[in-house]
Amino acid sequence: xxxxxxxxxxxxxxxxxxxxxxxxxxxxxxxxxxxxxxxxxxxxxxxxxxxxxxxxxxxxxxxxxxxxxxxxxxxxxxxxxxxxxxxxxxxxxxxxxxxxxxxxxxxxxxxxxxxxxxxxxxxxxxxxxxxxxxxxxxxxxxxxxxxxxxxxxxxxxxxxxxxxxxxxxxxxxxxxxxxxxxxxxxxxxxxxxxxxxxxxxxxxxxxxxxxxxxxxxxxxxxxxxxxxxxxxxxxxxxxxxxxxxxxxxxxxxxxxxxxxxxxxxxxxxxxxxxxxxxxxxxxxxxxxxxxxxxxxxxxxxxxxxxxxxxxxxxxxxxxxxxxxxxxxxxxxxxxxxxxxxxxxxxxxxxxxxxxxxxx
Numbered sequence: 001x002x003x004x005x006x007x008x009x010x011x012x013x014x015x016x017x018x019x020x021x022x023x024x025x026x027x028x029x030x031x032x033x034x035x036x037x038x039x040x041x042x043x044x045x046x047x048x049x050x051x052x053x054x055x056x057x058x059x060x061x062x063x064x065x066x067x068x069x070x071x072x073x074x075x076x077x078x079x080x081x082x083x084x085x086x087x088x089x090x091x092x093x094x095x096x097x098x099x100x101x102x103x104x105x106x107x108x109x110x111x112x113x114x115x116x117x118x119x120x121x122x123x124x125x126x127x128x129x130x131x132x133x134x135x136x137x138x139x140x141x142x143x144x145x146x147x148x149x150x151x152x153x154x155x156x157x158x159x160x161x162x163x164x165x166x167x168x169x170x171x172x173x174x175x176x177x178x179x180x181x182x183x184x185x186x187x188x189x190x191x192x193x194x195x196x197x198x199x200x201x202x203x204x205x206x207x208x209x210x211x212x213x214x215x216x217x218x219x220x221x222x223x224x225x226x227x228x229x230x231x232x233x234x235x236x237x238x239x240x241x242x243x244x245x246x247x248x249x250x251x252x253x254x255x256x257x258x259x260x261x262x263x264x265x266x267x268x269x270x271x272x273x274x275x276x277x278x279x280x281x282x283x284x285x286x287x288x289x290x291x292x293x294x295x296x297x298x299x300x301x302x303x304x305x306x307x308x309x310x311x312x313x314x315x316x317x318x319x320x321x322x323x324x325x326x327x328x329x330x331x332x333x334x335x336x337x338x339x340x341x342x343x344x345x346x347x348x349x350x351x352x353x354x355x356x357x358x359x
Contacts, residue, residue, distance in 0.1 A: 075341025079348030086136030
């Protein structure tokens with residue numbers, strides 16, 4: 001399979017003319033106004049003679065085969081492997097970013113591998129993965145590339161997964177998610193103050209994305225909340241977020257509380273304790289959420305899936321390694337209660353391996 005001709009600039013979409021020498025990006029709520037030969041906040045979208053050029057098209061910071069649970073997705077083809085990759089840049093400015101070497105990188109710093117959408121889809125098929133995950137940095141900023149890869153994946157019966165902050169405009173959101181089979185949306189906190197101060201963004205567009213996914217698409221999605229001590233770990237915020245999820249999305253959207261470790265511009269903030277995550281999980285379950293998990297900590301009990309009806313363990317997890325699996329035709333094998341998600345009758349056996357891939 002031939003690689004992409006990376007000598008030709010790729011013309012992006014999702015923009016309008018703003019003035020004689022400026023364009024406005026309409027991909028995310030930032031609506032960057034970009035002068036000629038300048039770049040937007042994400043760094044990979046550039047104005048070249050009044051046209052949007054996606055400088056990251058066809059270029060990756062690296063490819064790996066991961067367990068699907070690492071995205072994290074616990075209710076989407078459990079135990080299977082997925083080809084994961086990202087580009088560079090990001091449309092948020094999170095001070096706590098745990099992939100900052102990629103998301104905050106300049107284009108030429110990290111984009112070393114070139115691959116066409118067709119080449120990626122075919123390599124994914126050869127590797128026996130269920131599909132491709134757009135991850136490591138937010139796929140919203142390379143939406144055109146992600147969409148083209150998704151089109152090629154569909155031809156081969158492969159799935160596509162977006163790991164994203166959900167920060168996208170309505171006009172781009174519809175097209176982007178029409179090509180995604182699953183998503184993990186990072187709900188970073190539940191206050192506008194947090195989003196503004198620590199992410200340089202706004203909360204409301206993320207909530208709108210979550211409601212859109214639930215009520216206007218068939219995309220399977222799960223939510224991740226990185227719990228940061230002294231910032232978004234207070235009981236009031238966990239209560240309010242859990243209630244909002246229950247009221248607006250229902251009880252069956254999986255919620256992952258994951259542990260923060262000091263990184264990037266928050267090296268002085270302490271790591272999240274297991275007790276903090278377990279308490280957050282307990283609060284969320286008190287509101288009626290059926291599937292609440294902890295991540296970035298070792299706890300078989302709080303990482304496993306339980307039937308909401310009979311409370312039996314139906315998917316056992318030890319980190320990313322699956323053990324007992326009791327789902328049949330998307331129902332609990334013990335009591336026949338329907339389990340929301342996308343399941344096969346037999347779990348995958350990829351385990352916790354992470355394998356780097358070269359193109």
